[in-house]
Amino acid sequence: NAPGPYGNASGQRDAGSERGNGTVLVVAAALLDRGRLLAARRSAPADLAGRWELPGGKVEPGERPEDALVRELREELGVEAEPGERLPGAWPLKPGYVLWVWTARLLSGEPRPLEDHDALRWLARAELDSVDWLDQDRPAVAEAALRLPGA
Ligand code: 523
Secondary structure: OOOOOOOOOOOOOOHHHEOOOOOEEEEEEEEEEOOEEEEEEEOOOOOOOOOEEOOEEEOOOOOOHHHHHHHHHHHHHOOEEEEEEEOOOOEEOOOOEEEEEEEEEEEEOOOOOOOOEEEEEEEOHHHHHHOOEOHHHHHHHHHHHOOOOOO
16 A cells, blocks of 8 residues: 655655655545535645645554544544545655545534634535635545535
8 A cells, every 4th residue: 555656755754654665645534514525724834824725634653544534633623523435546745745535524523723724614516616725635626526416
């Protein structure tokens, strides 16, 4: 389950989160609820702040990716969620980082921007273009859109 082709070209990776092949795996959720997808606006770092993403974060050493997803949603949004299917694709982020995305459903709680985000929006399929998604998240958002009503 090597996540991607990224080798040792960059010296800027998180060495502690590497997966043994020089790649850091970032997981994110297409959280689907009542026919809408959750979009989260990043508050940092400066070059990403203000852009919208699927919430998630880095998998820690020894952590299962789906467990990391559940942990990140708990930490960042204050909710309990259950991963569903992994969306087909592995999307490159900055050098040495790759993004995997799962659908997820809420088990309990209402998402709040507790850390890393300063706004949240639930978007119906027809509203997905109304926020400025991070470029690297757009293919996953398009995949998630296929799981929303009206597809
Ligand atoms: N992305 C990204 N899209 C996306 C996520 C969740 C992350 O492009 N949907 C990028 C942003 C960062 C890198 O992946 O360059 C790590 O994501 P981050 O900062 O959300 O991961 P954390 O929360 O694990 O990072 P720390 O706050 O540093 O622990």
